[in-house]
Amino acid sequence: MVFRLLWIWCFVTFANVAHAADFRVTFLNPGGETGFWGDVSRTMAAAAADLDVDLEILHAERQPYIMEALLRKRLDDGDLPDYFVLVNESQSAGRLLQLMDGMPSKVFFLLNKLTPQQKANLEEHNIDLGNIVGSISPDNETAGYEMAQSLIDAARMVRQDGGPLNLLALTGDVSTPAGVQREMGMLRAVADNDDVKLLHAIPADWNETVAYRRASEVFARMPVDMVWAANDDIAFGARKAALEAGLTPGKDIFFAGLNWSERGMEAVHEGEMTMTHGGHFFAGAWSMVMLHDHFFRDFEGDVFVDVLFKMSPVTQQNVDLYLSALGDGNWDKIDFSLFSKTINNRSHYDFSAAAILDAARN
Numbered sequence: 001m002v003f004r005l006l007w008i009w010c011f012v013t014f015a016n017v018a019h020a021a022d023f024r025v026t027f028l029n030p031g032g033e034t035g036f037w038g039d040v041s042r043t044m045a046a047a048a049a050d051l052d053v054d055l056e057i058l059h060a061e062r063q064p065y066i067m068e069a070l071l072r073k074r075l076d077d078g079d080l081p082d083y084f085v086l087v088n089e090s091q092s093a094g095r096l097l098q099l100m101d102g103m104p105s106k107v108f109f110l111l112n113k114l115t116p117q118q119k120a121n122l123e124e125h126n127i128d129l130g131n132i133v134g135s136i137s138p139d140n141e142t143a144g145y146e147m148a149q150s151l152i153d154a155a156r157m158v159r160q161d162g163g164p165l166n167l168l169a170l171t172g173d174v175s176t177p178a179g180v181q182r183e184m185g186m187l188r189a190v191a192d193n194d195d196v197k198l199l200h201a202i203p204a205d206w207n208e209t210v211a212y213r214r215a216s217e218v219f220a221r222m223p224v225d226m227v228w229a230a231n232d233d234i235a236f237g238a239r240k241a242a243l244e245a246g247l248t249p250g251k252d253i254f255f256a257g258l259n260w261s262e263r264g265m266e267a268v269h270e271g272e273m274t275m276t277h278g279g280h281f282f283a284g285a286w287s288m289v290m291l292h293d294h295f296f297r298d299f300e301g302d303v304f305v306d307v308l309f310k311m312s313p314v315t316q317q318n319v320d321l322y323l324s325a326l327g328d329g330n331w332d333k334i335d336f337s338l339f340s341k342t343i344n345n346r347s348h349y350d351f352s353a354a355a356i357l358d359a360a361r362n
Contacts, residue, residue, distance in 0.1 A: 023295045024054040024081035030089035032061050036259050044284030047336035051292045064092040080105045083291050088112035091175045101127050109135035110287050112177045133294050134305040138280040140178045143311045144185025147256040150274040151226040152193050154254045165225045168218055169201040170211050172230040186228050204234045211237030219245040232257035232264035268319045275313045279353050285336050286351050293342045312353035325360045334359045
């Protein structure tokens with residue numbers, strides 16, 4: 001009897017310890033449950049399950065004012081999580097951090113972090129930024145460059161007369177850091193290629209319908225050889241406009257997008273897009289890995305840790321590999337605990353496309 005009571009006591013004690021080791025995260029997703037932001041949430045949820053994270057996701061449906069309202073309500077509700085994961089979509093993070101000033105929860109920035117100007121403004125207004133523990137963002141500038149260069153190389157192979165190549169850039173928006181950085185990469189590629197003429201750089205609000213309208217207006221006025229699109233949805237909006245204008249993608253006009261979307265990969269496979277860059281929706285999973293390591297103090301206390309990771313292009317040369325390994329969108333098959341430094345006693349993170357493919361195939 002004494003042994004049985006001792007066993008029950010030990011079980012309850014260790015169960016409570018295990019429960020105490022869990023931590024809670026609230027992700028304020030600026031998008032919805034589908035598309036790119038849906039993929040971010042799904043990789044995050046898969047990693048949270050592997051790492052015993054209690055995850056709550058709130059969706060703002062691409063409306064910054066809803067994002068602010070969601071955060072305000074969550075703060076008012078109380079019982080706050082250990083961490084909030086925020087995105088500086090449309091540079092809305094300044095207001096979000098003002099709402100969180102004085103709150104006990106830590107903050108982690110995903111995909112779009114504070115700009116230097118925002119940081120300076122917040123510090124000038126005595127907003128405490130000490131609760132920001134880390135961030136993870138992709139190298140958008142390099143991706144934007146590689147997308148543009150893939151278009152230029154493809155168009156040159158068709159247009160061998162040495163004449164100028166006309167490029168239409170359909171950007172995301174004018175303020176979100178990721179979109180601005182991608183556009184910077186595109187502009188660098190234009191500067192590196194004397195035979196390329198940038199016709200317009202037009203914001204398309206990350207939206208397929210908006211991209212369709214704006215591309216249609218340009219196609220009606222002037223010849224276009226290439227369309228650089230800030231994401232795959234924008235590329236498909238412009239592609240629809242091109243088809244209606246009597247152009248054949250992959251022959252008369254070339255498209256490049258970004259997101260690693262399934263239909264983007266299929267378009268690359270069919271030769272209708274030169275590439276879909278991406279892999280950055282896995283940042284949802286990487287945020288859980290990094291917060292797990294922070295919770296167990298691999299960050300050496302609360303020292304800010306900023307990770308910049310490379311995205312990877314999916315082209316006709318490797319699209320079959322990516323489709324076979326990742327095309328099903330089943331992120332539960334990946335054991336994201338393998339990427340943790342604390343669990344695996346590693347000195348650095350490997351968030352590369354090669355590591356993702358290896359984990360998906362194992």
